[in-house]
Amino acid sequence: MTRPAPEPMQVVKLRRDTALAALAGRVPYIRFLNITFDRRGDELTGVMHFDEKLIGNPQLPALHGGVTAAFLEVTSIICLSWALLWEDVESGALSRGDLERGALPRLPKTIDFSVDYLRAGLPRDAYARAQVTRSGRRYASVRAEAWQDNHARPIATSNAHLLMAPEG
Amino acid sequence: MTTDKTDFALSFMSALPQAQALGLEILELADGVAVIRMPYSEDLVGNPDTGVIHGGAVSTLMDTCGGAATIVHPDNAGGTATIGLRIDYLRAATPGQAVTARAECHHITRAIAFVRATAHDDDPDRPVATATGTFTVETLA
Numbered sequence: 001m002t003r004p005a006p007e008p009m010q011v012v013k014l015r016r017d018t019a020l021a022a023l024a025g026r027v028p029y030i031r032f033l034n035i036t037f038d039r040r041g042d043e044l045t046g047v048m049h050f051d052e053k054l055i056g057n058p059q060l061p062a063l064h065g066g067v068t069a070a071f072l073e074v075t076s077i078i079c080l081s082w083a084l085l086w087e088d089v090e091s092g093a094l095s096r097g098d099l100e101r102g103a104l105p106r107l108p109k110t111i112d113f114s115v116d117y118l119r120a121g122l123p124r125d126a127y128a129r130a131q132v133t134r135s136g137r138r139y140a141s142v143r144a145e146a147w148q149d150n151h152a153r154p155i156a157t158s159n160a161h162l163l164m165a166p167e168g
Numbered sequence: 169m170t171t172d173k174t175d176f177a178l179s180f181m182s183a184l185p186q187a188q189a190l191g192l193e194i195l196e197l198a199d200g201v202a203v204i205r206m207p208y209s210e211d212l213v214g215n216p217d218t219g220v221i222h223g224g225a226v227s228t229l230m231d232t233c234g235g236a237a238t239i240v241h242p243d244n245a246g247g248t249a250t251i252g253l254r255i256d257y258l259r260a261a262t263p264g265q266a267v268t269a270r271a272e273c274h275h276i277t278r279a280i281a282f283v284r285a286t287a288h289d290d291d292p293d294r295p296v297a298t299a300t301g302t303f304t305v306e307t308l309a
Contacts (some may be wrong), residue, residue, distance in 0.1 A: 028213040029222035032189075053189040056232075057247070064186035065250040066231035070224025107215060110223045114254040 018099045019089045020044070024078050026102065033067065035074055042086055046075035046128040048146075055123060063121030063155075068146060071128055072158040073113055076142040079130035080108055080162060106165035108140060115158045122148055126155065138164055174198050177239045180247075187232055190225065194236070200273035202236035204229060207266045219263035223297075226267060227255055230285050230299040233271035238281040238303040241273045246306035248281065253301040261296045265289040273303075281305050 016039065024030055024037055034049040048054070048071045056064030084105065088094040094103065130144035140162045147154045174197050181187060181194055190212070196203035206212075206229045214222025231250055238248040261267050271285035285299040 026216050027222070028211055028216065029224060032211040033224070053185045055185040056187075058183060058185060064184065064228060064231070065235070065253070066224075066228025067186055069227040069231060069253060070222070073224045073227060074222070106217070109260075110257050112254065112256045113223065113227065114252070115227075116252050117250050120249070 015092070015096050015099070016089055018096050019085055019094065019104075020082065022099045022102060022104055023081055023085065027074075029070075030074055030078075033070060033074065035071060037078060042082075044075075044079050044082055044129070046071065046078070046130075048126045048128070050124050050126075060120060061123050063123070063126065065117055065121075068117070068121050068126070068156045069113070069115045069158070071126060072115060072130075072144045072146055072156060073110060073160065075128040075146075076113075076130045076144045076158065076160045077107060077110065077162065079144075080132055080135070080140055080142050081105070083132050083135065084108075084164075108162040108164050111139070111161040111163050113158060113160045115156055117156050119153065119155045121146075121155045124148055127151075136164075140164060173240055173242075177236060180239070181232070181236050184232070186228065190228060192229070192232060195268070196270075197236060197240050200237055200241035200276070201271070202233045202240065203268065203270045204233045204236065205266050205268045208264050213263075218260070220260040221263075221267070223255070223257055226257070226261070226287060226297050227253070229267060229269045230255055230271070230287060230297065231301070233269040234273075234283040234285055234299065234301040235303060237271040237273045237283055237285075238276075238305070241276055241281060243276045244273075244281060244305050248303045248305065251280070251302040251304060253299060255297055255299040257297050258295055261289045262291075267296060271299075271301075276305060278307050279305055
């Protein structure tokens with residue numbers, strides 16, 4: 001029995017990174033908040049790079065609660081889309097050329113979003129990860145948490161329901 | 169009317185860097201009610217194919233508006249922080265139109281303010297989002 005040789009690592013990595021850039025890089029609001037995504041295999045970590053304009057209360061100072069909510073929502077949508085895209089990126093069904101032309105499935109839409117504020121966000125970078133707790137044909141549930149210096153002390157957690165984009 | 173408080177809240181809310189970055193305009197602010205307008209901006213777009221603004225920007229508007237309503241409630245002596253916020257996205261905001269939120273602190277205890285909010289674009293009869301939130305209250309020492 002012969003198996004095709006595995007693809008060279010840099011080819012696989014380039015295709016994955018192109019997919020991620022196509023997904024997150026073209027959304028203006030993600031640039032407005034200066035959020036980027038670190039990728040290790042299929043795991044994504046959102047990074048919201050600190051900027052003065054993200055401050056809500058200048059006296060503390062603390063990150064604006066709305067910005068923290070938005071960071072969690074962005075991370076939830078991108079992580080869900082990424083999970084949906086992963087198979088096609090891995091199989092090569094979505095080629096690098098397709099991805100560069102922007103041939104991506106449409107983004108899921110948020111139905112509702114609920115956030116718990118646990119601690120004030122400090123004026124520094126914040127990180128977030130999302131977990132898809134249910135992914136159905138029409139709806140998905142996504143949980144997310146954001147933290148700063150210490151992952152064991154999250155600043156906020158969220159729960160979102162999303163409507164899947166219709167296929168085709 | 170609690171004019172001193174409204175003045176304080178106006179200057180406080182206007183100084184928030186994120187509120188400035190979003191270009192938020194305070195239209196009403198008194199007695200536990202706040203109305204805040206967020207102009208449309210290309211920077212806030214969440215779907216580049218349609219130009220619809222991102223839900224996250226609406227979240228920030230709702231949070232700001234709920235906090236502002238809490239600050240100007242007569243029974244709250246100082247500032248506030250959000251404890252929890254839930255938003256229902258009823259429909260996409262029409263691209264190119266401002267989104268205006270109205271938040272009302274409908275119940276307040278010594279520790280907690282309960283807030284309801286609604287946001288709409290140019291069509292006030294069809295809201296784009298509703299929200300409920302809980303906020304901290306500072307009592308007079």
